[in-house]
Amino acid sequence: MQSSDFNEKRKFIVKLGKMLHKFGTPAYRLEAHLQDVAKDLNIGASFAITPTVLTFVIWVPGEDNEYTHVARVMPGDLDLGSLSRADEVVDAVLKHQMTLQEATERLNTIAVMPNPYSRWATFFAYGAAGGAFAMLMRASWLDVAYATGLSLIVYLFVLWAEKSRRVTHMLEPLVAMSSALGATALAAYIDPRINIPIVVLSAIIVFIPGLALTLGFAETAARHLVSGTARIMDAVMILFKLYFGAFLGMALGERLFGKVDYVPTQAVEAWTAWLAVAILCGSLVIVFRARRKHISWGLMSGFIAYGASQLGGIYLDLALGAFVGAFAVGVYGNLFTRLMNAPASIVSLQGMIVLVPGSKTYIGLNSFISGEHMVPTDHIGQQTFLIFMSLVAGFIFANVALPPKKSL
Incomplete structure (x- = not known):
């Protein structure tokens, strides 16, 4: 040669x-x-x-x-x-x-290609993602509205970070602290019916590293030990920074605005979960800069992930339901590769995000440190670990059932 x-x-x-x-x-x-x-x-x-x-x-x-x-x-x-x-x-x-x-x-x-979506589209996508996650958490409509508003403010910090290297290094704790301060101020001066922890978590959900944790476990399972361990530790540190920012923000808010007794209100209806999945996946299309010809495939991936996991949860268990969802998304992604001659990750990542327990990890961290429960969930640590393992196993089984055409 x-x-x-x-x-x-x-x-x-x-x-x-x-x-x-x-x-x-x-x-x-x-x-x-x-x-x-x-x-x-x-x-x-x-x-x-x-x-x-x-x-x-x-x-x-x-x-x-x-x-x-x-x-x-x-x-x-x-x-x-x-x-x-x-x-x-x-x-x-x-x-x-x-x-x-x-x-x-x-x-x-x-x-060097620019973002195919405008800043305004990304701005509204951040807000939609926060509101959609609050719906998935079965919060109230008021919480959904407040989470959407705070998510829009979070995007302003993202724009600031693009202009300042110093802000980039402290972006995660900064957005969490600002969201917590905003939520506590709203609860103190406008509406005590705000579920502050849920609203804060929803506002920063784009930063929760559930996907990174899952990919880290997948890399470790594939015996890429250095890369997998590094990715897991990076995700854990991001989670710590987010939680510290939220914890500091709520502490400062309580000191500045006073402690507010939460007034429970009616949660959103169960059917809204399907609407939330559609909104969440639609916003991820913009955040992840997916091409327009793949939008419908990505939305379908989210519905398949949620539907299969719910069906599996009925007949098996919540954690094993995640295995069924991951298996269905993996087969769907490999089928997409064969039909569209494109990487499976283009659609499977959106379904994976619907399944990953990043929020459960955050909730478990909150329960471990503060002793308070954001949502009434038993054995959340065990559930989170089992869901992570179920996701990894589901994608492995899917690649055996329908081998991928491409390695990406």
Whole structure:
């Protein structure tokens, strides 16, 4: 193999790996995908992917020379639209419809593409996500309204963080503290019927790292121990920062505005859970920058996840219901890959978010530290652990029942 040809291939693989990591691809999927690409390009390669360090070792089979590339990176954020476009570039290269140079230029273009959704759309998506989660928690309509309003304020802090590096480092405790202060002020001066802990949790639900925890356990189950452990610890620290911010905000609010006795009010009807799933998945389409042609598939994933988990919970148990939901979403995602020739994660992630017990982890942390119960739930620690394990097992079983067409 000529050196120029090898250089083009290894540049493309390094560029592809960095971009897929930037778009939030888990380590076990990213390594498998890069191995498939290297094999199709007829070069040898080995990869070690973690949330903060990427290591590439690439060589020509039968030759002694190796190329090693190590990059220090920050954990990626989910960008499903860019992930889909990058996958299309790989398909075009492997089908000889695009040269490696053209593919590298296309990847550079994808890397700087603006958000397909406006700031106003993202603003309302944050508010909708907070209100939808309050509905799923069977809060009152008043709590749903207040959670929506506070979620809109949270997005303003996200915009501020885009302009200031200092705010970025303290974003999680800052939004939690601000939401708690806002909720306690509303309860003291406007409406004592606010369920402050539920409203605060709903307002910051976009930051709750339930998905990251689940992906960390999935990576550990796939024997990617370094990456999985790092992702789990990162998610736990984010959870601690959020809880500390909320705890500090409620303490300051009680000191500034006085303690307010909660006045219980009627919860939303049970049927609203289906409406909440639709609103939540619709908002995630915008937050995760999914492409418009995949919107209906993503919404269906949320309905399948919720419906299958509820059905499984009736006949089995709440935790095993999560296994049924994860199995259904996994099969659906692999079917989507076969029909649309796109990564399964584009739709499965939205269903996974409906299932992940990130909120239960937060509630359990609150019960452990304060001794107070935000919702009447027994054995929440055991339930949370079982749900995490059920989700991981559900996706493993789904990949056995219907093997994925793509490694992403």
